[in-house]
Amino acid sequence: MVNLTINGRIVQAKEGEMLLTVLRREKIDVPALCHHEAVEPFGACRLCTVEITKEDWNGYSNYVTSCLYPVEEGLIVSTHSPKVNELRKTILDLFLARHPNSPEIRQLAADYGVFKTSYETVVDGNNCILCAICTRICDTMGFHAISTVGRGHGKEVAPPLHQVPPDCVGCLACALNCPTHYIEYTFDNNYLTIWDKKFELMVCSRCGKKTITKEFAEYLSKHRDIPFSYFEICDECHRKELAATMGQITSWEREA
Amino acid sequence: MNYRFIVRPNLCTGCRTCELACSFTHSIDNIRGITRIYPLDGGFKDLWVPVTCLQCEDPACIKSCLVDALRLNPETGAIELNQDICVHCMACVAACPFGCSIFDKQHDIIVKCDLCGGDPACAHFCPTKALEWKPIEVKKKKVAI
Ligand code: SF4
Ligand code: SF4
Ligand code: FES
Numbered sequence: 001m002v003n004l005t006i007n008g009r010i011v012q013a014k015e016g017e018m019l020l021t022v023l024r025r026e027k028i029d030v031p032a033l034c035h036h037e038a039v040e041p042f043g044a045c046r047l048c049t050v051e052i053t054k055e056d057w058n059g060y061s062n063y064v065t066s067c068l069y070p071v072e073e074g075l076i077v078s079t080h081s082p083k084v085n086e087l088r089k090t091i092l093d094l095f096l097a098r099h100p101n102s103p104e105i106r107q108l109a110a111d112y113g114v115f116k117t118s119y120e121t122v123v124d125g126n127n128c129i130l131c132a133i134c135t136r137i138c139d140t141m142g143f144h145a146i147s148t149v150g151r152g153h154g155k156e157v158a159p160p161l162h163q164v165p166p167d168c169v170g171c172l173a174c175a176l177n178c179p180t181h182y183i184e185y186t187f188d189n190n191y192l193t194i195w196d197k198k199f200e201l202m203v204c205s206r207c208g209k210k211t212i213t214k215e216f217a218e219y220l221s222k223h224r225d226i227p228f229s230y231f232e233i234c235d236e237c238h239r240k241e242l243a244a245t246m247g248q249i250t251s252w253e254r255e256a
Numbered sequence: 257m258n259y260r261f262i263v264r265p266n267l268c269t270g271c272r273t274c275e276l277a278c279s280f281t282h283s284i285d286n287i288r289g290i291t292r293i294y295p296l297d298g299g300f301k302d303l304w305v306p307v308t309c310l311q312c313e314d315p316a317c318i319k320s321c322l323v324d325a326l327r328l329n330p331e332t333g334a335i336e337l338n339q340d341i342c343v344h345c346m347a348c349v350a351a352c353p354f355g356c357s358i359f360d361k362q363h364d365i366i367v368k369c370d371l372c373g374g375d376p377a378c379a380h381f382c383p384t385k386a387l388e389w390k391p392i393e394v395k396k397k398k399v400a401i
Contacts, residue, residue: 024340036343037338037340037341038323038324038325038341038342038343137323137343140322140323141322141323141343141345142322171345171346171347172344172345172346173343173344173345176343176344176345177343177344202350211346211349211350212345212346212347212349212350216345216347216350217350220319220320220347220350220351224319224320224322225319226316226319226320226351230316230350230351230352230353231350231351234355235349235350235352235355235356235357235358235359236355237355238352238353238354238355238356239294239296239307239354239355239356240296240298240355241355242305242307242354242355243294243296243297243298243299243305243307244298244299245298246265246298246305246307247265247297247298247299247300247303247305248298248300249265250265250266250300250303250305251300251303253266254266254303
């Protein structure tokens with residue numbers, strides 16, 4: 001166990017834990033756009049920056065991204081000191097210049113009192129903040145269907161060669177975890193389309209409810225050793241089936 | 257593990273108290289969660305089966321989760337879903353052969369029975385003891401074979 005002081009309060013944390021994980025557990029509201037517990041910390045958005053110091057630092061302090069900073073014994077952390085707030089304001093000011101149309105960015109900036117950017121607005125921009133949560137989750141899941149391509153101003157998230165991604169299974173994890181909801185997808189009858197790839201959905205053989213994509217079910221069945229038949233019935237019909245089986249046993253018991 | 261969750265369909269009256277207890281216990285910000293336990297008739301007359309997670313030994317949910325959000329809590333024997341890690345891919349919901357990984361529309365999250373962290377509310381409230389949370393007696397053998 002490691003002891004640290006956060007905003008004047010003594011908090012215990014596990015050795016090796018990142019500061020942001022501790023802040024979240026303590027319900028301290030620190031903005032963090034590129035963080036997801038399913039993947040390794042990345043340090044792209046810089047919003048989770050906090051001020052740290054120690055007793056023996058002679059009054060000096062440092063600014064670190066809490067998502068990438070492992071806890072240390074005796075650390076004194078301020079999450080909303082005037083300097084930190086000022087820093088976050090500047091970052092949000094820049095974000096707002098680049099993504100003026102993103103409702104999520106505008107809300108966050110407004111929370112910090114930034115309503116209009118003081119920089120030149122990017123006119124042909126989009127709402128992707130390049131946090132790479134999508135690509136990192138896709139990699140962690142083992143698909144590697146999308147990645148960031150290009151550098152600097154032209155950097156973007158895309159499938160290889162901007163073609164329909166052969167490795168995408170349509171799990172939707174990228175889109176559902178995008179902090180600015182930039183990744184588009186559409187449901188149309190029994191089909192899901194994402195990254196310009198059209199997926200057939202599994203349909204419950206009993207009630208007709210649509211579940212995951214067939215490609216995702218096939219992947220899980222093949223690589224995770226789960227019988228494909230499990231995916232042919234929806235959760236509700238599975239529960240009914242279990243009730244019928246247990247009911248049958250109970251009725252035999254009663255008769256006996 | 258010192259306790260076992262016992263389900264006796266024979267004693268269930270279908271009163272659905274367990275559902276309520278579960279739902280209230282899993283409230284988030286005072287909004288009730290979806291129930292993780294379902295008393296169903298299974299197509300039989302005067303017969304109810306409280307269907308809930310069986311905490312399988314070789315669980316399809318854990319196998320299906322590609323980000324390791326589902327893990328066994330060795331202290332309670334429950335397979336727990338870590339909401340911070342879950343990426344909402346619905347793999348576990350689709351994979352569970354008993355339909356006990358469930359999508360909670362209200363909170364937009366996936367949920368499953370966590371045995372309330374080792375003190376299941378449903379068992380507390382079941383009026384007929386169709387659900388029980390009981391210590392397991394470990395009988396010591398007196399004679400070595
Ligand atoms: S939907 Fe496709 S691209 Fe997105 S995370 Fe799943 S496999 Fe990767
Ligand atoms: S929905 Fe969440 S818990 Fe279930 S398999 Fe996907 S990531 Fe894992
Ligand atoms: S969450 Fe730490 S830099 Fe984005």
